[in-house]
Amino acid sequence: MLLNLHIKNMALIDEIDIEFGDNLNILTGETGAGKSIVIDSIMLALGGKTPKDFVRKDAEYGLVELLFSVEDEDVINRLRELEVSDLETGELILSRKVIGNRSVSKINGETVTISKVREIAALLLDLHAQHEHQSLLIPGNHLKLLDRYGHAELDSGKEQVASLYKEYSEIKAALSENTMNDEEKRRQLDLLLFEQEEILKANLKPGEDAELEEQYRKISNGKNITESVSGALHYAGELAQDAVDRAVREMSSVSEYDEALSSMTDVLATVSDLMIDFSRSARDYLDENTFSDEAFRQIEERLNTVNHLKAKYGKTIEEVLQYGEQLQVQYDNLMNQEQHIEQLTARLQEVERELETQSSELSKARKQVAEVLCSHIKEALIDLNFLDVRFDMIFERTQNYTAVGYDNPYFIISTNVGEEMKPLWQVASGGELSRIMLAMKSCLAEADKIHTLIFDEIDVGISGRTAQMVAEKIHGIGKQHQVICITHLPQIAAMANHHYLIEKQVDNGKTITDISHLDSQQEIMELARLIGGVKITDTVIESAREMKELAGKAKVN
Numbered sequence: 001m002l003l004n005l006h007i008k009n010m011a012l013i014d015e016i017d018i019e020f021g022d023n024l025n026i027l028t029g030e031t032g033a034g035k036s037i038v039i040d041s042i043m044l045a046l047g048g049k050t051p052k053d054f055v056r057k058d059a060e061y062g063l064v065e066l067l068f069s070v071e072d073e074d075v076i077n078r079l080r081e082l083e084v085s086d087l088e089t090g091e092l093i094l095s096r097k098v099i100g101n102r103s104v105s106k107i108n109g110e111t112v113t114i115s116k117v118r119e120i121a122a123l124l125l126d127l128h129a130q131h132e133h134q135s136l137l138i139p140g141n142h143l144k145l146l147d148r149y150g151h152a153e154l155d156s157g158k159e160q161v162a163s164l165y166k167e168y169s170e171i172k173a174a175l176s177e178n179t180m181n182d183e184e185k186r187r188q189l190d191l192l193l194f195e196q197e198e199i200l201k202a203n204l205k206p207g208e209d210a211e212l213e214e215q216y217r218k219i220s221n222g223k224n225i226t227e228s229v230s231g232a233l234h235y236a237g238e239l240a241q242d243a244v245d246r247a248v249r250e251m252s253s254v255s256e257y258d259e260a261l262s263s264m265t266d267v268l269a270t271v272s273d274l275m276i277d278f279s280r281s282a283r284d285y286l287d288e289n290t291f292s293d294e295a296f297r298q299i300e301e302r303l304n305t306v307n308h309l310k311a312k313y314g315k316t317i318e319e320v321l322q323y324g325e326q327l328q329v330q331y332d333n334l335m336n337q338e339q340h341i342e343q344l345t346a347r348l349q350e351v352e353r354e355l356e357t358q359s360s361e362l363s364k365a366r367k368q369v370a371e372v373l374c375s376h377i378k379e380a381l382i383d384l385n386f387l388d389v390r391f392d393m394i395f396e397r398t399q400n401y402t403a404v405g406y407d408n409p410y411f412i413i414s415t416n417v418g419e420e421m422k423p424l425w426q427v428a429s430g431g432e433l434s435r436i437m438l439a440m441k442s443c444l445a446e447a448d449k450i451h452t453l454i455f456d457e458i459d460v461g462i463s464g465r466t467a468q469m470v471a472e473k474i475h476g477i478g479k480q481h482q483v484i485c486i487t488h489l490p491q492i493a494a495m496a497n498h499h500y501l502i503e504k505q506v507d508n509g510k511t512i513t514d515i516s517h518l519d520s521q522q523e524i525m526e527l528a529r530l531i532g533g534v535k536i537t538d539t540v541i542e543s544a545r546e547m548k549e550l551a552g553k554a555k556v557n
Contacts, residue, residue: 001482002125002452003091004067009059010044011037012504012513019517021498024478027486027515028493028526029502034513035486038502039456042066043127045096047105047118055098065095068124072449075123082120085110094121127454128441136433136440137425139410145440146393146409149447150369157362158404164355165403171348175341192331195313199324202305204317209310212303232282236275244272352401359405366407367395373443374411380439383476385469386432390414390421434460435470442477453477455485459492467491472554490530490544494551499523524548 005018012034029035040051045064055062070076070092079087086108094117096105105117112120135141147154251265306317314320333340370393378391396408414421415432424436438458445453455474462470468491475495477483487493499518504511518526524544525536531547532540 001069002066002484003069004065005038005042006063006065006067007038007041008063009056010041010062010064011054011056012511013037013041014056014507014510014512016513016515018500018515020482020484022482023497024475024495025482025484025498025500026493026496027484027500027502028488028530030504033502033504035502036456037513038515039127039454039486042125042454044098045094045105045117046121046125046127047114050098050103060099062098063095065093066125068092068094068452070124072451074449078123079120082116084108084120092120092124094124122450124450125452125454126441126445126450128437128456128458136411136437139408139423139425142393142410142424143404143407145444146366146370146373147404149373149444150366151447153365153369154362157358157365160358161355161362161405162403164351164358165401168348168351168355168401171344171351175344175348189331189334192327192334196324196327196331199309199313199320199327202309204306204309204321206317206321209303209306209317212299212306215299232278236278241272241275241279244268244275248272355401359401359407362405363395363407366405366409370395370409376443377436377439380442380473381436383469383473384435384439385466386415386435388415388417392421394423432461434458434462435466438470438473442473445477445481450481452482452484455483455487457486457488459487459489462489471495471551475551475554488530490527490547491551493530494527494547495554496523499526501526 001022002020005020006016007013008015018038027035027038040048040054041064044050044054045066068091070079070087070090076087079092084092084107093108094106096103096117105112105114107117107120147158248265248268251261251268255262255265309320310316313323374391374393378389381389381391391411391413393409393411396410398406398408400406411424412421413424413427413436415427424433438455441453441455444450458474459467459470467489471489471492471494474483474485474492478495478497485492493499499522500515501518501522502513502515505514506512516522524541527544527547528536528541531544
């Protein structure tokens with residue numbers, strides 16, 4: 001679950017820490033107090049886009065850190081598969097630091113890509129932001145929701161279909177490439193032969209380019225090398241040698257009188273031997289490396305040839321040689337085009353039959369999952385005051401195969417007795433969509449094993465008895481999950497196990513957003529504000545106290 005949220009230098013937030021608890025965590029506050037900043041900060045840490053001018057103008061950077069406790073073994077194993085380290089303590093720190101136009105994300109101190117952050121975050125937390133319920137109006141999202149709910153039963157079949165579809169697409173592409181007339185075929189054969197001969201004629205050897213570049217570097221500096229080695233030979237091999245030899249002779253004449261003199265004489269003798277070795281090596285080097293213009297020209301031409309082929313056919317000689325082997329295969333296939341097409345066509349038919357079979361099996365499995373999912377969603381909708389609801393899923397078939405099969409399903413609903421069932425996008429209002437999404441989230445959370453759910457204003461468009469039903473549903477979800485909910489409704493706020501108030505303050509002439517954990521009396525006053533608005537009377541306070549007491553009884557039941 002989410003233990004702690006730390007935000008620094010984001011919008012109106014200077015620096016805050018929020019310690020979240022189990023079950024239902026409620027966040028309330030006046031409009032404009034900064035509730036959206038908290039949600040935007042969490043979304044940012046989870047890999048979302050950085051809102052424009054989100055970092056405080058007077059700050060060098062903005063920072064968001066989420067501290068999670070992870071106990072589920074399946075989630076831990078999946079995190080390890082994603083190469084998340086240091087999980088022995090059961091804690092995971094996910095952070096994102098924004099500096100100017102760039103940002104850095106880290107998991108347990110290790111820098112990671114945004115795509116990996118999103119993968120990891122999907123295992124830990126599900127965030128329902130404002131207007132997300134509008135995604136239900138897009139039919140293509142319904143299949144994603146179904147597959148997500150039934151991933152345990154469907155993933156294996158989806159992998160088989162995806163693999164077959166990949167081969168199916170590749171064969172169709174190959175057949176398309178082989179549908180050419182005689183003139184196109186002749187031109188293609190000529191091109192293949194030309195490229196193949198160009199590579200074969202070069203007689204390339206693996207690693208040759210690196211060796212040529214080294215030789216080119218040496219020979220292009222041949223004049224400098226010759227002059228420097230010759231100069232060194234002159235000074236060290238002629239002038240210095242004579243001087244050292246004279247020094248050896250001088251020391252040798254007196255070395256017998258003192259052991260220290262004898263040691264110094266040995267040192268000079270060693271120097272003389274080393275200089276003789278250097279002179280011999282330098283002369284041999286100059287004899288072996290003539291640095292002729294002809295040798296330079298040959299190396300330059302060969303290197304140009306190699307680089308030309310690398311520019312056309314591959315980044316390395318190995319890739320060029322591999323491309324040459326592929327040319328031979330393409331040439332043979334083209335020369336035997338009719339036979340090749342027959343083979344491709346036969347294989348396409350075979351793969352298509354397998355793809356049809358596997359897509360059919362996947363579709364059957366999806367329909368079974370859909371039956372269970374729709375039943376669960378219907379139960380959840382009844383809990384949310386859809387008393388006469390009917391909910392189901394229609395399966396249509398796509399015109400062509402896809403990487404996920406041929407299913408094109410969508411949800412249908414009827415909310416009133418005698419009313420025809422229609423697609424969601426035709427009948428559901430904003431408030432109804434919020435409740436339908438809440439029902440789905442409650443079902444999906446169980447399937448995904450996601451412990452933390454965040455709801456941002458799930459109460460949009462609802463009131464009265466329906467608001468009470470939504471409050472009880474959210475509390476019910478909170479029994480099995482950690483729920484963090486931003487709300488304006490007192491019915492929902494009253495159900496809180498932990499209540500936080502977000503408010504704006506002015507500090508040293510600067511407006512900042514702060515957050516505080518409310519005690520029981522402060523909760524009553526905040527509920528009174530939600531009920532009564534600007535003027536909070538004793539009657540309103542008493543109503544708030546009664547609402548909290550009733551909520552407590554409802555939670556027990």
